[in-house]
Amino acid sequence: MFEALGNRLQGVFDRLRGRGALSEDDVNDALREVRIALLEADVALPVVKDITAKVRERAVGQEVIRSIQPGQQVVKIVHDALVEALGGNDEGPRGLDLNAPAPVPILMVGLQGSGKTTTSGKIALRLRGKERKKVLLASLDVHRPAAQLQLEQLAKRAEVASLPIVAGQTPLQIAERAMDQARRELFDVVVLDTAGRLAIDEALMAEVAAVKAAVKPHETLLVVDAMTGQDAVNTARAFNEKVGVSGIVMTRVDGDARGGAALSMRAVTGAPIKLLGAGEKLDALEEFHPDRIAGRILGMGDIVSLVERAAETIDQAEAEKLAARMQKGQFSLEDYAAQLKQIGKMGSLSGMLGMLPGVGKLKAQIENANLDTTILKKQSAIIGSMTPKERRAPEIIKASRKRRIAAGSGASVQEVNRLLKQFEDMRDMMKRMNKMGQKGMMRGGLA
Numbered sequence: 243m244f245e246a247l248g249n250r251l252q253g254v255f256d257r258l259r260g261r262g263a264l265s266e267d268d269v270n271d272a273l274r275e276v277r278i279a280l281l282e283a284d285v286a287l288p289v290v291k292d293i294t295a296k297v298r299e300r301a302v303g304q305e306v307i308r309s310i311q312p313g314q315q316v317v318k319i320v321h322d323a324l325v326e327a328l329g330g331n332d333e334g335p336r337g338l339d340l341n342a343p344a345p346v347p348i349l350m351v352g353l354q355g356s357g358k359t360t361t362s363g364k365i366a367l368r369l370r371g372k373e374r375k376k377v378l379l380a381s382l383d384v385h386r387p388a389a390q391l392q393l394e395q396l397a398k399r400a401e402v403a404s405l406p407i408v409a410g411q412t413p414l415q416i417a418e419r420a421m422d423q424a425r426r427e428l429f430d431v432v433v434l435d436t437a438g439r440l441a442i443d444e445a446l447m448a449e450v451a452a453v454k455a456a457v458k459p460h461e462t463l464l465v466v467d468a469m470t471g472q473d474a475v476n477t478a479r480a481f482n483e484k485v486g487v488s489g490i491v492m493t494r495v496d497g498d499a500r501g502g503a504a505l506s507m508r509a510v511t512g513a514p515i516k517l518l519g520a521g522e523k524l525d526a527l528e529e530f531h532p533d534r535i536a537g538r539i540l541g542m543g544d545i546v547s548l549v550e551r552a553a554e555t556i557d558q559a560e561a562e563k564l565a566a567r568m569q570k571g572q573f574s575l576e577d578y579a580a581q582l583k584q585i586g587k588m589g590s591l592s593g594m595l596g597m598l599p600g601v602g603k604l605k606a607q608i609e610n611a612n613l614d615t616t617i618l619k620k621q622s623a624i625i626g627s628m629t630p631k632e633r634r635a636p637e638i639i640k641a642s643r644k645r646r647i648a649a650g651s652g653a654s655v656q657e658v659n660r661l662l663k664q665f666e667d668m669r670d671m672m673k674r675m676n677k678m679g680q681k682g683m684m685r686g687g688l689a
């Protein structure tokens with residue numbers, strides 16, 4: 243989702259690149275663009291002001307570092323300000339807090355259609371799988387007859403228990419019955435999915451607040467749809483004021499939402515964004531890491547998330563090897579081919595591509611042309627037509643080899659060129675990110 247903001251900021255930094263040292267004019271120019279980019283990306287005005295003020299203060303006050311380009315310096319400062327606006331890095335893990343006596347109640351709140359029920363299922367699946375918890379799902383939605391059945395279905399798919407449906411009960415009665423059953427049958431976690439409404443209304447808030455007072459949930463998670471932009475921020479504010487939330491789950495980050503909501507929501511509510519929903523499938527749930535999202539917003543890709551997600555799908559040892567090779571700048575065409583194969587398994591293709599550095603433009607092309615699997619298959623075929631030596635050292639692939647590879651894979655020489663160029667870009671970016679990791683971004687060479 244953060245693509246739009248990323249691309250816009252990228253434009254600012256491109257213009258800054260190649261100039262001399264950072265001057266006050268440079269900072270002001272950049273800030274004007276950053277401000278517009280953030281506003282266009284739906285970031286709330288106070289948050290925009292806060293970020294730009296921080297960047298100005300730091301950039302102008304800071305001694306100019308002669309050895310790097312101004313763009314790099316501003317990137318670093320903007321990156322840090324974004325991380326702070328997203329909640330900072332030093333608050334520990336952003337996942338769910340289950341540190342309470344079992345059964346731990348988790349209350350899910352939000353508007354209808356935000357993805358609340360789906361997210362309840364995702365959380366149940368994750369807790370059962372990764373954390374080996376015994377989870378009970380219960381729907382308190384007595385307003386929409388199908389809601390309880392929907393949750394029951396999801397529970398089946400996630401292979402967790404759901405509270406038997408009893409007609410005629412109030413949300414409060416259902417919640418209490420769920421907690422009773424959980425205590426009796428020694429469940430670890432109870433996920434309570436409340437009723438949503440199409441818009442904020444007092445009755446909804448009162449109902450949710452009453453359940454909250456009775457159950458005293460350890461987590462009250464507000465589910466908001468990232469696609470609703472500024473409305474998501476207003477929803478978050480209202481729920482936080484009327485009910486109180488301990489964390490936010492932002493859904494549909496797999497869509498092309500403008501990334502601003504993430505920046506604003508934390509600032510407006512003070513509640514951390516804990517999880518991201520990135521697709522309709524039950525395993526499309528990601529942890530939220532401010533530094534990685536800031537990196538994504540800045541268009542630097544997100545190698546850590548990529549490797550982490552890969553690790554869950556592929557063999558652990560393989561993933562570690564891949565991460566190590568990426569870090570050492572030894573990412574090879576063979577790794578790339580292996581990755582293309584894994585992408586299918588990992589769910590959303592555009593989500594994956596968004597994490598790879600330097601492929602923002604390719605991603606847009608793929609989405610426009612809707613050609614994703616075709617391109618992947620073709621790229622796999624091209625790599626498959628190379629000799630092991632060519633895969634290890636693609637620089638030896640000159641014209642005649644290109645013709646042979648193209649003929650062998652049914653691709654054009656142009657397509658072979660495109661793949662090689664893309665791979666080169668990706669590897670360069672990984673090397674630079676690695677350097678940044680070692681020396682800090684200031685001296686890292688982002689331009």
Ligand code: GDP
Nearest residue numbers: 354355356357358359360493494519520521522
């Ligand atoms: P609720 O009314 O808040 O309980 O919303 P639902 O859980 O029923 O979700 C509404 C629709 O959004 C369903 O079609 C879900 O499959 C879809 N959905 C939920 N979360 C996501 C997500 O993270 N990404 C995408 N693309 N769709 C989602």
